[in-house]
Amino acid sequence: MSPHALPVLVVALAIAPNLTHAQDTEGNSCEGAEHRQFDFWVGEWNVENAAGERAGTNRIELVLKDCALHESWEGAGAGRGFSYSIYDRRTGSWHQTWVDDQGRLLQLDGRLDDGKMVLKGKNPGPNGGHISHEVTWERIDGGRVQQVWKISRDEGDSWNTVFDGIYIPAD
Numbered sequence: 001m002s003p004h005a006l007p008v009l010v011v012a013l014a015i016a017p018n019l020t021h022a023q024d025t026e027g028n029s030c031e032g033a034e035h036r037q038f039d040f041w042v043g044e045w046n047v048e049n050a051a052g053e054r055a056g057t058n059r060i061e062l063v064l065k066d067c068a069l070h071e072s073w074e075g076a077g078a079g080r081g082f083s084y085s086i087y088d089r090r091t092g093s094w095h096q097t098w099v100d101d102q103g104r105l106l107q108l109d110g111r112l113d114d115g116k117m118v119l120k121g122k123n124p125g126p127n128g129g130h131i132s133h134e135v136t137w138e139r140i141d142g143g144r145v146q147q148v149w150k151i152s153r154d155e156g157d158s159w160n161t162v163f164d165g166i167y168i169p170a171d
Helices: 005-023
Strands: 043-049 054-063 068-075 080-088 093-100 105-113 116-124 130-140 144-152 160-169
Antiparallel strands (some): 093 105, 105 116, 116 130, 130 144
């Protein structure tokens, strides 16, 4: 690091909290109704696929003064992943960042639409182009949640369901 970079770094670290506060003119409370739209997903879950077979377990908890949801997924066979979901009051939308133990990253944005949380995003495809993702969570009967994940390899002309899971409250 150059000797001139250190003073710049110190100043940047000192003002960073103030920049964040200055950008947030509505205060830093996450108590508004919009921040609670995804709370139906909070809990300890056993997850089954559409055939009723065990797909894994999932724990979703409110963190960071109830401003974000933290997801901890464990697949039935193998695989683990984590996500953070947050309502961004500046854009009026939800954002989720998902990572897993295979080094994959998925970033989604969206909103509550007719009682369903619908988040969408794109990733680079293996042979060029993009893969579009649409993930929907919806409360269903019995205190359960259904998650449907669809992908499109042709810019949304056709969609394939890659996961259709039912979240059942863990006892």
